[in-house]
Amino acid sequence: MIPPAFEYLRPKTLPEAVGLLQQHGEDAKILSGGQSLIPMMKLRLARPSHLIDINRIAGLSYIREDGGFLKIGGLTREAELEASELIRTKYPLLLDTARVIADPQVRNLATVGGNLAHGDPANDHPATMLALGAQIVATGAKGERVIAIDDFFVSLFTTSLDHGEILTEIRIPIPPAKSGGAYFKLERKVGDFATAAVAVQLTLDGPGAVQKVGIGLTNVGGTPIRAKRAEEALRGKKLDAATIGAAAQAAADAAQPSSDLRGPAAYKTGLIKELTKRALARAAERAGK
Amino acid sequence: MxxxxxxxxxxxxxxxxxxxxxxxxxxxNYVDDVNLPHMVYGHMVRSPYAHAKLKSINTEAAKKLPGVLAIITGEDLAKANLAWMPTLFFDKQMVLATGKVLFQAQEVAFVVAEDRYTAADAAELVEVEYEELPVLVDPHKAMDADAPILRDDREEKSNHIFHWEVGDKQATDKAFTESAVNAKVHAVFQRCHPAPLETCGCVADYNNATERLTIYLTSQAPHAHRTLFSIVGGIPEQNIRVVSPDIGGGFGNKVPIYPGYVCAVVASLTLGVPVKWIETRSENLQSTGFARDYHMTAELAADKTGKIKAMRVKTLADHGAFNAAAQPTKFPAGLFSVCTGSYDYPAAFCEVDGVYTNKAPGGIAYRCSFRITEAAYLIERAVDVLALDLKMDPAELRRKNYIQPAQFPYKTPLGWTYDSGKYEGALDKALGMVGYKEIRKEQEEKRKKGELMGIGISSFTEAVGAGPAHTFDIAGIKMFxxxxxxxxxxxxxxxxxxxxxxxxxxxxxxxxxxxxxxxxxxxxxxxxxxxxxxxxxxxxxxxxxxxxxxxxxxxxxxxxxxxxxxxxxxxxxxxxxxxxxxxxxxxxxxxxxxxxxxxxxxxxxxxxxxxxxxxxxxxxxxxxDPPNLTFPFGTYICVVDIDKGTGEIKVRRFIAVDDCGNVINPMIVEGQIHGGLTEGLAIAFMQLIDYDENGNVSGGSFMDYLIPTAVETPHWETGLTCTPSPHHPFGAKGVGESPNVGSPAAFVNAVVDALSHLGVKHIDMPITPWKVWNILKEKGITG
Amino acid sequence: MAKKELIKLKINGKEREVAAEPRLLLVHFIREQLGLTGTHVGCDTSNCGACTVLLNGKTVKSCTMFAVQADGAEIMTVEGLPSNGALHPLQEGFKEEHGLQCGFCTPGMLISSYALLKKNPNPTEAEIRWGISGNLCRCTGYQNIVKAVQFASKKMAQGGK
The missing domain is CATH 3.30.365.10 (Aldehyde oxidase/xanthine dehydrogenase, molybdopterin binding domain)
Known part of the structure; x- marks a missing residue:
């Protein structure tokens, strides 16, 4: 399969990239990892007039803690998340997620920013970032603006990024002590999108009750879903079977899946319930350590 | 020896x-590695509709694109009497559509350009006007009075292709009337695809100075293809040279002749330069030789002790738009009548009806002798259903009914003569390897705790090595x-x-x-x-x-x-x-x-x-010219664990004991077994080429036609017994296909066994987590 | 047609400079412009991994990247597996353990295995299976590929390469 022709542009700086985006209008696209965009172009489902390759722009790839946030550069590769000592030791939810995205070769190119900016509810990071309460930094002609993750996903393949903006950073509040997270994804095989997946991030208080919690759902709706009712069902409570069961049911109620080759809608809803239980148990276990 | x-x-x-x-x-040196001077590229324009009138094809815009050399349509081919070509089974198939299209992704026009990028661009510029027609997808509706007649080119105005029956109906029916137990199973062997990692393709190189045509072709049968090209194309056979270079897997996919090959040849004849045509993966999955699509019912009659008395089989075969089955001409349903399996009983009757639908043509032998995978699956499923009905251990039921070594050569009730076999030997070896008693005990204990675990057995007999020439030919050419x-x-x-x-x-x-x-x-x-x-x-x-x-x-x-x-x-x-x-x-x-x-x-x-x-x-x-087929056999045992919360199935162990007679190279035999089992695993749990009510194909790329990775594939445990073929010069039998023939039943039997205490007797492949989950939900096992 | 871009890169140790249309996929660039046909195309949808090459030390699917993106990069394909005249321990392992049949997935498998052993010289069976999970094989059932990688791992630990 052969992609349609386009003009290739390779800016050296971020302002230059933003300028090119504005100059070439709606049909210009950012090329970062390309692991979603290029397959769509080969299927001729995407036909950008111009590709603005941001891969050579310095300073867009990093993983560091700074000012109360974990900051991930938009161009950071999934494989870099997987390999990061900081992520391995302190952000198990991100590690869980990065490990099950596509396959090793794709993870070497695919970027965290691209995974979010694509606006695909089947991608894995959106649910994770919803659970983590992340912020998105968008850079445009007027400089940076910060978008709360809850305001980021608008509809299928649409985010609140303006056309002239580039997703340059993801900020995640550094979790306090006694925090843990987990991502449970059921996929038909390695490399597949989730049939359904659940991301949980929680913080326990001294006696072991849930102090803070975020739950995100993958591929069970037109956008990634934050299961707010499920979070409410947990806050201030100890994670006994009844509480976990109620939260899992609330998460399942939040899912709006449709039937497809990965299974009927009822199955996906059932999966959300089951995977929420498992993710909560794993996250709590990690928080307790 | x-x-x-x-x-x-x-x-x-x-x-x-x-x-x-x-x-x-x-x-x-695979076909896409063949690069010849002045070579140009072909790209196929395909139908988006499953059934539609072809009203017009406008190639003007495409022709104007710089680098485009030719665009061939069905009407162009018709002038040379090449718009249709014969299939390998008494039917004909459109090379490029004329009049109408009959399946989604059918070949409509062939664009030739200086490079493959330009060819792809030009293909997009070909404007085709269609008028949609009612679509026939369900083979069970093909014979309905209100079904659209798909093949108006045929004299017979019906979607029925053939009825074939074999065996003694009276004796079989009588045995059923007299038997104590009648076990029955409806089983669909779903439409799947061989999907070798290399797709099909060719480089056609006509030299108008020497008048010789060289075709580099992904061909499993280069000589037969040369003859067919000569007969169909009217080119003297001495002037055709087919070269089948290294082939990146075939599995039956590369037996038929596909329209792309013919178009590349026509283009090379027209342009006088080499023309390369390489399928994309989607084209491969959506338009070339699918396999199976057999909708089967089997019944076994038995006495109370479990001795089988007779088998009755009724099958509906979905051949898609053209009967492009690749099989010996005397056998419209291939060797499906080996469906009596490894067991000794006097009576059987088997009937098969083939029909047309608005789907890709085929019915090829995917890693098996012509329809044997369907047959082995059916009998091995039916035996397990009988074991459930009788509340007998499936291993012991099989043992009770095996054809005994002294009975060989054994004439089956449907007419085959098995050359040799020691079925109990393979069974005992497999039971020993898996530790059958212990694992059944473990299952019992797990069941008490509410855990789901299953053990599936398959004791298959294959029939390979066609053929004796008096019985077997492909398109008239004897199978020596x-x-x-x-x-x-x-x-x-x-x-x-x-x-x-x-x-x-x-x-x-x-x-x-x-x-x-x-x-x-x-x-x-x-x-x-x-x-x-x-x-x-x-x-x-x-x-x-x-x-x-x-x-x-x-x-x-x-x-x-x-x-x-x-x-x-x-x-x-x-x-x-x-x-x-x-x-x-x-x-x-x-x-x-x-x-x-x-x-x-x-x-x-x-x-x-x-x-x-x-x-x-x-x-x-x-x-x-072999005096008979050879009949390799084996017993496979699969152990699965089921996750009640998600319906996921984990193959914990898989034991494969094969008997292919004398072995040439044990390392290669083991490799063949590993590969065939992995393909069987994919068929049992993952793969399906499906169509919606409008004939839109799903499973048309590797995103949805799932090929297991190393992670989903279990560790295989293999063993051999050796019962030489008495008629083969060095006592060998074929083996490459046994694992693909024998394993689907073992996988399915294991899952059904895990759920049998809930009253489950059969689940159709692919057994996906959601199917299992639905059953568990219905039975109140999962919340 | 979009204007051609000049692509300079180092492939298997050799400097090459070729102009190409921006949309030219890296795999076509390698196979057709550079004439290295060991890298294969098996799927079009970034699933099969037959096109896997090493780009600046990391495995990528060359069918899901434009050649122009590799400008300035260092690439290794199967033809460049370091061998000093003999087979690389991985190639030897694939032969000894019967880790290939039709050979179509083999170049990509070798590259993924090579990268895996660079990162993790002594992988467990599970790690090998995950390491090659972006490469599909239709012939071997993977078991002998796992053994082949284990063979190479041992041989390399003994100073093979």
Missing amino acids: HKTSVEISGMGHSMKRKEDSRFLQGRG DSAEIRIHPTGKAICRMGTKSQGQGHETTYAQIVAQELGIPAKDVIIEEGDTDTAPYGLGTYASRSTPTSGAATAIAARKIREKAKKIAAFLLEASEEDLEWEPGKFFVKGAPGKAKTIQEIAFAAYTNIPPGLEAGLEAVNYY
């Missing part, structure tokens, strides 16, 4: 493969196969066969046969296949026929050479032929082992010191 030294590496040695070095260094051996003066050899390896390791195994028969070290023997200008005529590689046919031909040709070598040795040793004895590699005088001539010395003499009255040279050819 005499075991040769490692130096000679005849039969039974796990010799490392001679073909590996080039593949390991990226120096294989061939080998030619030439010994060089220095004692090295080149051999050519009518078959064609696609990864099976022929360059090694055929060399080992020569080594066994002549004592020439296998490393000194070059094997060449696939070039119709040089290799002797043969029917090709599929249906596990290479070892049973060309392998046999190789042994017999070698024996002819040995006869001549004996004469030369007698001359050199000044002894009479009767006084000579043979051991691999040399003739020696009886009682005087020091008086010997090696095969190398004899070969040298064949060119330098020729005995009076003998022709020079040392070579032979054999066309081998």
Whole structure:
């Protein structure tokens, strides 16, 4: 399969990239990892007039803690998340997620920013970032603006990024002590999108009750879903079977899946319930350590 | 059989493969690696509709694109009488559509351009106007009065292709009336696809100076393809050379002739330059040789003790838009009537109806002899259902009904004569390997705790190596196969066969046969296949026929050479032929082992010191027509664990005990088993080519037609028993397809076994987590 | 047609400079412009991994990247597996353990295995299976590929390469 022709542009700086985006209008696209965009172009489902390759722009790839946030550069590769000592030791939810995205070769190119900016509810990071309460930094002609993750996903393949903006950073509040997270994804095989997946991030208080919690759902709706009712069902409570069961049911109620080759809608809803239980148990276990 | 030294590496040695070095260094030569001067590229325009009138094709815009050389439509082909071509089974198929299209992704126009990017761009610019027609997807509705008639080109205005029946209906019906137990199963063997990692393709190179057409082709049957190209295209056969280069997997996908090949040939004839056409993966999955799509019902009649008395089978076969099944002409449902399996009972009746639907054409033999996978699956499922009905252990029920060793050659109630078998031996070995008693006990304990675990058994019998020529032919060409051996003066050899390896390791195994028969070290023997200008005529590689046919031909040709070598040795040793004895590699005088001539010395003499009255040279050819098929068999046992919360199935263990008679190369046999089991796993749990009510295909790319990775694939445990074929020159049977034939039932039986206490008797493949979950939900097991 | 871009890169140790249309996929660039046909195309949808090459030390699917993106990069394909005249321990392992049949997936498998052993010289069976999970094989059932990688791992630990 052969992609349609386009003009290739390779800016050296971020302002230059933003300028090119504005100059070439709606049909210009950012090329970062390309692991979603290029397959769509080969299927001729995407036909950008111009590709603005941001891969050579310095300073867009990093993983560091700074000012109360974990900051991930938009161009950071999934494989870099997987390999990061900081992520391995302190952000198990991100590690869980990065490990099950596509396959090793794709993870070497695919970027965290691209995974979010694509606006695909089947991608894995959106649910994770919803659970983590992340912020998105968008850079445009007027400089940076910060978008709360809850305001980021608008509809299928649409985010609140303006056309002239580039997703340059993801900020995640550094979790306090006694925090843990987990991502449970059921996929038909390695490399597949989730049939359904659940991301949980929680913080326990001294006696072991849930102090803070975020739950995100993958591929069970037109956008990634934050299961707010499920979070409410947990806050201030100890994670006994009844509480976990109620939260899992609330998460399942939040899912709006449709039937497809990965299974009927009822199955996906059932999966959300089951995977929420498992993710909560794993996250709590990690928080307790 | 005499075991040769490692130096000679005849039969039974796990010799490392001679073909590996080039593949390991990226120096294989697959069809897309063929690059010829002035070569141009073809790209197919395909129908988005499953059934539609073709109103017009406008190629103007496409033709204007710089670099576009030609656009061929069905009407252009019709002028040369090439718009249709015969299929391999008494039907015809459109090369490029005229009048209407009959399935989604059907070939509509062929664009040729200077490079593949331009060809793809131009294909998009071809404007085709369609008028949609009512679509027929469900084969069960094909015979309804209100069903649209798909093939208005046929005289018979019906979607019915054939009715075929075999067996004694009366005796069978009688047995059912009289039997105590009647077990019944409806099983669909879903439409799936061989999906070799390399798609199909060709480079057609017509030289208008020599008037010769060379076609580099992903072909499992290059000689037969040459003949068909000659007959269909009207090109004198001596002017066609088909070269089947290295093939990146075939599995039956590369047996038929596809429209793309014909279009590339026409384009090369028209333009006078080489034309390359390589399928995309989607084109491969959506338009070329699918397999199975058999909707089957089986019944077994048995007495209370579990002794089977009769089998009754009724099947509906969905062939898609054209009957492009690749199978012997006397068998509209292939060898499906081996469905009586490994068991001894007097009566059986089997009937099959084939119908047209708005789907891709085919019905090819995916890694099996013509419909045997469907047959083996059906009987092995039915036996398990009978075991459930009788509350008997499925291993013991099988044991009770096996054909016994003394009964061979065994004539089945549907007419096959099995050559040899010791079914209990394979069963016992497999039961021992899995630790059957212990694992059943574990299952019982797990059930008490509410955990789901299952054990599935399959004791299959395969029928491979077509054919005897009196029974088997493809498009009229008898299914013999061939080998030619030439010994060089220095004692090295080149051999050519009518078959064609696609990864099976022929360059090694055929060399080992020569080594066994002549004592020439296998490393000194070059094997060449696939070039119709040089290799002797043969029917090709599929249906596990290479070892049973060309392998046999190789042994017999070698024996002819040995006869001549004996004469030369007698001359050199000044002894009479009767006084000579043979051991691999040399003739020696009886009682005087020091008086010997090696095969190398004899070969040298064949060119330098020729005995009076003998022709020079040392070579032979054999066309081998086997007296019967060979019938490999085995018992497979699968152990699964089921996750109640998600419906996921984990194959914990899989034991495969195979019996393929005498083994040429145990390493290669084991590799074949691993690969076939993995394909069986995918069919059982993952794969389906499906169509919605409008005939839109799903499962048309590797995003949804799922190929298991190393992570989903379990560790396979293999074992062998050895029951030689009595009629094969060295007692071998075919083996490459056994694991794909025998394993689907083992996987499914294991899952059903895990759920049988809930009243589950059957689940159709692919058994996905959601299907299991739905059952558990319905039974109140999961919340 | 979009204007051609000049692409300079180092492939298997050799400097090459070729102009190409921006949309030219890296795999076509390698196979057709540079004439290295060991890298294969098996699927079009970034699933099969037959096109896997090493780009600046990391495995990528060359069918899901434009050649122009590799400007200035260092690439290794199967033809460049370091061998010093003999087979690389991985190539040897694939032969010894019968880790290939039709050979079509083999170049990509070798590259993924090579990268895996660079990162993790002594992988467990599970790690090997995950390491090659972006490469599909239709022939071997992977078991002998796992053994081949283990063979190479041992051989390399003994100073093979």
